[in-house]
Amino acid sequence: MWDWNFVWQIIPQLADGVVITIQATVLGTIIAMIAGLGLAIARRSRNKFIRYPFGFAAEFIRGTPLLVQLYFLFYILPDLGILLSPMVAGVIGLGVHYATYTAEVYRTGIDNVSKGQWEAAKAINLSTRQTWTQIIIPQAIPPMIPALANYFISMFKETPLLAAITVLELMNQARSVANYHYKYVEPMTMVGAFFLLVSVPSVIFLRRLEKRFAPKLR
Amino acid sequence: MTDPIIRIEGVSKSFGNFEVLKDLSFTVAPGEKLALIGPSGSGKTTILRILMTLEEINGGGIFVDDEPLWHMPKNGALVKADEAHLHKMRAKIGMVFQLFNLFPHKTVLENVTLAPMLTKGTPKAEANALAMDLLAMVGMADKASQKPAELSGGQKQRVAIARALALRPKIMLFDEVTSALDPELVEEVLNVLRKLADETDMTMLLVTHEMNFAHDFSDRVLFFDGGRIVESGPPDQIFTNPQEERTQTFLRKIVAAGQRI
Numbered sequence: 001m002w003d004w005n006f007v008w009q010i011i012p013q014l015a016d017g018v019v020i021t022i023q024a025t026v027l028g029t030i031i032a033m034i035a036g037l038g039l040a041i042a043r044r045s046r047n048k049f050i051r052y053p054f055g056f057a058a059e060f061i062r063g064t065p066l067l068v069q070l071y072f073l074f075y076i077l078p079d080l081g082i083l084l085s086p087m088v089a090g091v092i093g094l095g096v097h098y099a100t101y102t103a104e105v106y107r108t109g110i111d112n113v114s115k116g117q118w119e120a121a122k123a124i125n126l127s128t129r130q131t132w133t134q135i136i137i138p139q140a141i142p143p144m145i146p147a148l149a150n151y152f153i154s155m156f157k158e159t160p161l162l163a164a165i166t167v168l169e170l171m172n173q174a175r176s177v178a179n180y181h182y183k184y185v186e187p188m189t190m191v192g193a194f195f196l197l198v199s200v201p202s203v204i205f206l207r208r209l210e211k212r213f214a215p216k217l218r
Numbered sequence: 219m220t221d222p223i224i225r226i227e228g229v230s231k232s233f234g235n236f237e238v239l240k241d242l243s244f245t246v247a248p249g250e251k252l253a254l255i256g257p258s259g260s261g262k263t264t265i266l267r268i269l270m271t272l273e274e275i276n277g278g279g280i281f282v283d284d285e286p287l288w289h290m291p292k293n294g295a296l297v298k299a300d301e302a303h304l305h306k307m308r309a310k311i312g313m314v315f316q317l318f319n320l321f322p323h324k325t326v327l328e329n330v331t332l333a334p335m336l337t338k339g340t341p342k343a344e345a346n347a348l349a350m351d352l353l354a355m356v357g358m359a360d361k362a363s364q365k366p367a368e369l370s371g372g373q374k375q376r377v378a379i380a381r382a383l384a385l386r387p388k389i390m391l392f393d394e395v396t397s398a399l400d401p402e403l404v405e406e407v408l409n410v411l412r413k414l415a416d417e418t419d420m421t422m423l424l425v426t427h428e429m430n431f432a433h434d435f436s437d438r439v440l441f442f443d444g445g446r447i448v449e450s451g452p453p454d455q456i457f458t459n460p461q462e463e464r465t466q467t468f469l470r471k472i473v474a475a476g477q478r479i
Contacts, residue, residue, distance in 0.1 A: 114319075116315060116317055116319035117319060117321065119270075119272050119315070119319060120315065120319035120320070120321070122270070122271065122272060122308070123270050123272070123308070123311075123312065123313040123315075123319075123382065124312075124332065124333035124337070124381065124382070124384075124385060125305060125308040125309055125333060125337045125385060126332075126333070126336060126337065127305065127337075128301075130336050130337075134321075134332065134336065135321055138323050139321075139322065139323050
């Protein structure tokens with residue numbers, strides 16, 4: 001049933017997929033971190049013309065499946081004249097989808113910085129930008145790191161969805177190998193093992209992060 | 219007579235339906251040490267917060283150093299102040315809070331150097347030297363490299379005073395700065411305030427429940443109740459011979475609670 005020779009034979013092709021999976025996760029994470037922060041700040045805006053549209057967009061994205069969003073980005077946007085490569089569509093899809101979740105983490109982290117810190121910053125005459133960069137964000141981020149990391153691990157495990165829009169990530173490579181050889185056990189087991197090998201240490205690392213940063217909230 | 223450094227003219231302020239300040243007017247002379255006393259909810263903290271621009275006013279006007287605080291001149295009329303005007307006005311005022319509000323992620327030294335470096339562009343070496351002078355003045359120079367979490371309440375409050383002084387404000391506001399402290403730590407903070415009052419010509423407004431200190435510290439005492447000034451006068455008069463019945467009742471309660479006046 002289990003063929004070690006076949007395993008060795010398909011490793012190079014799966015390795016190509018691993019590279020794409022990691023690239024998609026890293027790029028998606030970067031987008032989710034930056035766009036999530038922007039979204040959190042936009043949703044705190046005093047201007048309702050900023051606050052409401054971003055709020056609506058965030059709820060819309062969170063309330064619909066990532067797979068549907070990927071289809072929109074890759075198959076429907078070209079009808080509107082916007083043509084994205086599979087990888088670009090996939091990374092944008094992952095990043096923006098998870099930005100709506102990271103925005104909530106940022107929002108909670110920002111809300112946890114006491115009102116007194118905002119007032120002290122005002123009392124020493126810092127500008128709004130200086131207050132954010134020097135006082136609020138440096139205090140808000142450390143306690144959020146475990147929650148953010150949790151979402152990035154989830155994102156990593158959702159990268160196989162990119163196969164649906166022809167990104168040659170690990171799952172797609174494994175499926176292609178399996179279909180070609182009509183042998184599914186080894187490639188699918190290897191895909192599962194890879195995700196497990198990355199996820200389990202990540203979760204252990206996450207627990208350490210929680211211990212390291214969570215007490216700072218108190 | 220010199221012009222007042224603070225003019226409060228018919229100021230009103232409400233939180234929802236609760237009117238905290240009712241048509242409040244008073245002036246403060248340059249260099250004057252003013253104690254604001256009165257029961258909780260009487261509006262004395264609110265007036266400090268309004269002066270620090272942490273709360274907006276609903277009516278009336280405030281002038282600091284002959285310039286409107288919450289308004290600005292535009293096309294010959296006074297309009298609501300924009301952020302740039304408030305920023306300019308805030309530079310004249312410093313505030314020390316009841317709960318210190320030090321920045322926990324920065325060292326004691328960084329807490330004090332932050333404002334001069336960011337708002338005035340003071341070079342780091344100069345800001346450090348100024349901060350060390352201020353920390354020495356409040357007796358905290360040896361803690362410069364520590365984080366606020368490593369300090370006692372009294373030490374935190376002394377650092378907060380140094381931080382507020384770092385911008386060299388003309389006016390300092392002290393909002394119940396000893397209320398959150400254990401009794402044995404109160405004196406170290408009051409000593410710093412005494413020193414400031416004796417050695418500087420800054421205008422100082424102090425909201426406090428420490429009547430004995432208010433008596434020693436201030437040139438004038440304002441007794442607040444229900445969003446109005448019920449009585450004002452020199453500390454000797456207010457504390458030993460109050461004219462208004464409400465003031466007398468308040469002070470009797472304070473004495474009954476064990477404070478010496």
